[in-house]
Amino acid sequence: MATIYEVSDLAGVSLATVSRVMNKNTRVSEKTTKKVLDAMAQLGYKPNSIAQSLASNRTNSVGILVSELHGPFFAQMMAGIESELRAAGKHVIITTGHSEDDKEKDGIEFLISRKCDALILHVEAVSDEYLIELSQGKTPVYLINRYVKPLKDNCISLDNELGGYLASKSILEQGHKKIAYIAGPQFKADARNRLKGHKKALTEHNIEFNNELFYEGDFNEVGGTQALKQLINKNIPFTALVCANDEMASGAMKYAREHGYNLPNDLSVIGFDNVIFANYLYPTLTTIDNPVENMGQMAAKMVLKDIYQYKNLEINRVFEPTLINRDSTQALLK
Amino acid sequence: MATIYEVSDLAGVSLATVSRVMNKNTRVSEKTTKKVLDAMAQLGYKPNSIAQSLASNRTNSVGILVSELHGPFFAQMMAGIESELRAAGKHVIITTGHSEDDKEKDGIEFLISRKCDALILHVEAVSDEYLIELSQGKTPVYLINRYVKPLKDNCISLDNELGGYLASKSILEQGHKKIAYIAGPQFKADARNRLKGHKKALTEHNIEFNNELFYEGDFNEVGGTQALKQLINKNIPFTALVCANDEMASGAMKYAREHGYNLPNDLSVIGFDNVIFANYLYPTLTTIDNPVENMGQMAAKMVLKDIYQYKNLEINRVFEPTLINRDSTQALLK
């Protein structure tokens, strides 16, 4: 592998000059530039990125931490991040945190030890305090799907309250009045905010929130099944079911179908997130789109702008969910 | 950030000695080892991985190229690779190839320029010849889901023929005799082999392959919908439908349902791959499990063994698919 020395030899210029034409920040005369370029081509020279990193204290790599690789978010988020970063010649290092405090910290340590230029984190277990302290360090940190006030400039999040509101509003506008709600775990901010939006929509339609038709689930499919079972057993009629995510909606639909419900005639169901399989369910699931890929892309853009001095990148920190109408909901039959 | 110099100073030993205790390959007396370790702890010393790479010509990173990040395989494959490699302190760099020749080559170039110690590729577009030539280079290459004879020691693949055989066999054993088949694009080896397995099963059951009940699809959902439409329009009755992957099965099921078929009573459908959403379909899809996560893990193990001198790792190059029985198939009613 040819080195910069050989290029400088062949071109008859100094090391520094070769380096300059590569990094094209300093001016180099057209003539010498050509000489250098020719020499490079002739030798098939490729710079050694490791040596570049050591000398420049820049690795051109950004570290990503997600909860699970097979989670519904990850792939889309990554697609957004990778395309954006790759186009800029940066690369991405992946780790997983499995929603456990120590594993998340471990992963972050690992990425830092790898000298990533920046970190994009999708963490759930780690505390706000930890993140704040982490941000004091020399590796810049960006948060996806989490809002930490003191770090707000580096946070990308979804307006979950709006999403919750939109979901319930659409149900209410279809004439439903008896509405059950399966929430996510209330220690998670997004679950809380989705519920908040739901309540807001109810209030706007002068419907009282009925605690008997409320169930706190776990964001998993089986949890959804469990939840619907419990709700039905209370023998309080309801015509619509709002779920705080698609997994639980799917579990609930399964239970409903197996217990003789004709969907959506007997029960309208709406989810949240618009994960890939929402469109494969039967009936296809009406849900709230969570623009994860865009959020990933935006995280990448923030990194490019802040860390790699890219100008002219529009930054947007909070994303708006939208309603995706499919077949699992319908207007209340009179 | 403390450097090795400061450690050597504080411990009162030479640079070399510090390096030795870190890499624990050469013997260092217990006494000095302790001195060094203490000094490290005291300074909170962390080796600079970039400097290590430059000096040792080893980056401890392995490059991964997949077709699509949101494809059904990727997440599982990655989960297998990441867990295995991370535990060994190696990291993973991701790129995508989008099943296009030049993009795949691009991605590979990129990974090589990043000085990955090895490459794990899931490529579809690039030619065998290219891969063979690539393997002559200094970066070792491992192939997932592709078998290239001269590179066979570095290939991990699924026994697709067996899978195809198992699928059709299960259908045949349920008494079906009129069986339609939606194939994958026949320029892909796995699609060809799955079909081969199908034919083998037919032969074993003395049933002739009927070209009128055959359709070459594209491995996508809409392709499955299209395919079933075409097949039905031929007005040749069939009681079972074998699909070369789950996406097409899903598309076909959608079409069938929308056209009044009661599944699986009117038509048994079987897929291939056992992607996540197979279990979310209605009815849940009987399919052939493709142990992608295990394959990813094995690729990582091969790299650990060959490149990083890990001993005692069992290597297995061809994986066996298994039948997953769910609700989309049933015995033929007399």
Added chain:
DNA sequence: TTGTAAGCGTTATCAT
């Protein structure tokens, strides 16, 4: 505009 030379923080080869 171009060249000189001092790092960057390790590993690895010799000696001792």
Added chain:
DNA sequence: ATGATAACGCTTACAA
């Protein structure tokens, strides 16, 4: 068993 010291291949003041 330990220590000097030369790589590793580049970037970046500083000088010219």
